[in-house]
Amino acid sequence: MRNKYFSSILILTLVFLTLTLSNCKKTDENNKPTTLPPSNSDSTLNKNVVIIDSTRLVLTSDTTQLNQGHLEFNIIGTAPKINVNDVLVGATSGGYIKRVSSVSQQGSKLIIESSQGTMEDVFNNARFGFSTTMDSLKNGRIASGYQFDVSGKSLYNDGVTIITLDKGVIDIDGNWNFGFNFKNAKLDSFELSNKNATFNGQFVLNVTSQASTVAEHTSTLGRIAKYNTFLVGGVPTVVYTEVELRCVFSASISATIKRNLQITTTNTANFGIKYSNGQWQNTFSNASNSGLSVGDRSGNANAEVKMAIVPYVSFRLYRILGPYASVGLKELVKGNVASPSLDWDFYAGAWVQTILGVRATIFGKSLFDYSKEWNTDTVKFQTPYKLEKTSGDNQTGTANQYLSQPLKVHVVDNNGVGESNVPVYFAVSAGGGSVETASILSDKDGYAQTRWKISSQNVIQTVDVKVKQADGTLVDGAPVQFAASANPATLATVTTNSVTSVTSSTATSGGNVSSDGGAAVTARGVCWSTSQNPTIANNKTSDGLGSGSFTSNITGLTANTTYYARAYATNSVGTAYGNQVSFTTNAAVNLLSIAGTYSGTCTASIDGSQTAVNVNLYILNNDPSLLQISMTFPAGNILYGAYKGTITADGTSITFTEAISSGVSCGMPYADLLGQSWTISGNKMTGNGNRVAYCYPNSSYNSPATFNLSK
Incomplete structure (x- = not known):
């Protein structure tokens, strides 16, 4: 930078x-x-x-x-x-x-x-007046005293917070002029200036804190002084010059952090102050190439560290302060983090504040105190500093569908380098729709992205993206806005499932709405007819809303009949149909051929003993869907407990759904069949009983049993 x-x-x-x-x-x-x-x-x-x-x-x-x-x-x-x-x-x-x-x-x-x-x-x-040059400093010949090297200096260490100047080297060169004139016992003019001054500096500052801390400290890193006596009109004019290198800092840190800053600078400058005719004038020009970079940086906490490395120069004439200058290489490091959002920010800045002045006391009443302050532009590091739009803007897509490209942004510091782990917020600001992820952390390169499902509204739809500092202030460039529009709505796209579980009166099908066509699907299902290309004007099911797969149960069919079926989906444009499928229902069951008397065995599960049994299966109340069963055993006893059942449309199974008579009386055999389903295949019928028992004075059987019967 x-x-x-x-x-x-x-x-x-x-x-x-x-x-x-x-x-x-x-x-x-x-x-x-x-x-x-x-x-x-x-x-x-x-x-x-x-x-x-x-x-x-x-x-x-x-x-x-x-x-x-x-x-x-x-x-x-x-x-x-x-x-x-x-x-x-x-x-x-x-x-x-x-x-x-x-x-x-x-x-x-x-x-x-x-x-x-x-x-x-x-x-x-x-x-x-006098002037001095520093030719001896050129060509790499650094004379003693013209290079400040305070590298490795510990500025502060209380066991919790450690601040060190890992590197601090200053090389200088320049031409200096200093003088004043008296006329008629009054100070007529004064001048302090430097021409073609050069300065090279390298600084590395480390701040480490293990816990919350508040600290202030001032230290002197070095001091050099010298007397000079000038004879002016035979009068000894004594000048005492002192240069003191001071370090002043304060720190307020709320948690564990680590910060490292590197600063380099090369400069050539001309500057000065001049008093003449009762007025002060200032001159300053500079050519500079400087930079600041941040090294190790860990821990997001509320923290502020202020640092100033100040060479303070004073000229004392007859021990009274006259001309003086203070030059502060100042640094500010601060960071903040918000709770519970965890928005955070970090800032590091360095600049030079210079005060050049004169105290008038030693010169006399005709001169008044004067000082001039210069502040250089701040060289800084700040993050997150800016939010940039990367890709995904101005797309056109299908309503109620995700756009083909994600919305992508880049979070950078003030050097344009991506910053990781920054909360990025995406929110629909116009036109409806939704974003897949409303808040996401930037990746290791500073990028963050989400998908946008646009609505069917016929307007320009927008999403705003924001990054905030801990105090809620938006970073530069935020909010970034993305725009999109929906294509005109069309018919939905739907396919028909094959038909399964066909009986003499029912079947199962369904479909899949793969696209709503840009408008919400308000009805879907399967329609069928004995004619090809059925529509919703024929028979149909209603199986929900929206896109996706669905299952349809087709009922009320005629046995041994061919049907045609298509899935359908309705949106604001109209009704779309899927591919046509056909199927034929099974023939009707001849209940009279199933009804009758069956005989066989009843095998008890406890001991495997078998008993002969006769079962009478007959139509109940002339309703072909309801059958009744009764049993007799060889002794001629009627089964105590008769059950009503329903038979499947294809006549392959009967399920006992209701007990017509119940209760147990010792000495009477009984069978509990409630809830059991028996299989019918040709002239054979098999199934289980929950309990089958005989009660005699000297023995008792109470066990599940298996029935194997033939007609």
Whole structure:
């Protein structure tokens, strides 16, 4: 990802660093100042300025006393004449400018009370300026102090949350200019600028949390400082430059997560601030190539991590802050997850915020405090970022059928890379119909799809597809809308099943409605006739609605007759018919040939004993569908219990459905036949009895039995 301004402002602070660190080592406030050549020999001072000669007056006040304006000197030789309202300028202890309010001498000690002075108190006319280049940094010759390498730095570790800067390398180069002019005891102009500054940076940040945590922390990753003393009109101008690399972060995490960010940047820039004629002006230009990528990322939780790596540069003149700059390489990592929908989002951003300014106190009343802030564009990673339509739009299909192509979308991050495990929602928004799956997670490549069954409505039908962040905000591009229309409805398509289970008066068939023709099927079944190509105007069954298979039971047929049958299906267009089938019913059963007296054996299941039995089967009440059975045993006893039965149309089976007489009396034989079906084949009849018993005083048989009879 390219970012026009990313990190270029960081050069500002780092070039400050090059100014102060050129060919120097780390120092502290007790280092001896370096005296540089005068910048302007034409400078004039105000008449009441006294330059302290440290060989004659040795300052003994500590830093606290100096800040409070209490100056004590040991006098060596003759003390110089110092009056109230004189302005003292000294180069020791970091330099100072003090306006005298009282003077006293105690032996060899000179005691002065004072207030803070300004450079306007010192200079009437003066030009102050210097510049530096960093040619020594070119061609890969990185001098000590010009490369910050804080790789492997642990920024925070409380045992639950660990934040590390696995890689942090900054290389810099540039040309720096700094100066100001006094005219008639007032600051006339001020300028702070850098030209052709270059900056290369590489950063890898890791955040790991094992549980819910809230943390804030500030740490100093490094500090470098140096004194420089410039002689301006014979006056020692002391500049103390300090560069401090700070890290500030805060974290609020609700569950276990892991985040890894990699940031790279290369920049060339020109920038600065300038004061002239009572006005401030700013200049800034930059050429940048920067990028951010996300490495390991696991765990969806409510989380926010803010990070700033800030080189802070300050220039102190006579120990009072003057020009300053802070450059913040800032990062924001946040994630949210909603319950119960589990919609989630993740964001990582990095940008540079630079503040370049000046505190006016040391210069005088003619200059006021000023600062200028630049924020680069944010280079970011965000997911799910966008929903894109992939395929399946603007189809035409058959009503009440699924379209030939699924509706397919792609969920991507802001780099256009597919994002997995994102809830995607499909919903019909116009025209009716239905989607096969209303909510689905995107696959490993970020794709999600479902099928759409359109309705028969003669309108443009639509489905909306959405992806949401945890707070319900739709991602970019959502909702994506798909459109489709239904072809004009036609007759349904139906086929006829073959005919089975044919008797003298019944048969079984059915059919299958494979397509409703784009309109709902409101009636279906089988129609039949003794003439070919029967229609629903003839005899018919009614077997439900809609598409699919169905079974039809055909009744009321005439024995030994040929019939023709077709399945049918009716929709708003009309009635469609399936293929024609034919069948012939069986001949009618001659009940008189079945009725009569049968004789044979009754075999008990308990002991296998057999008893001769006679069975009389006859038509009941002149109804050929109802038969009655009675039995006699060899002793001439009538079976106690007679049963009514029904015979199948083909005369092959009789089922006993009702007991005409019941009850058991000891000494009388009986047979329980209720619910049994006996088989009739020619002049033979076989079947079972639930219980058959003889009751005598000395023995008892109570057992299921098998009957084998012949006519």
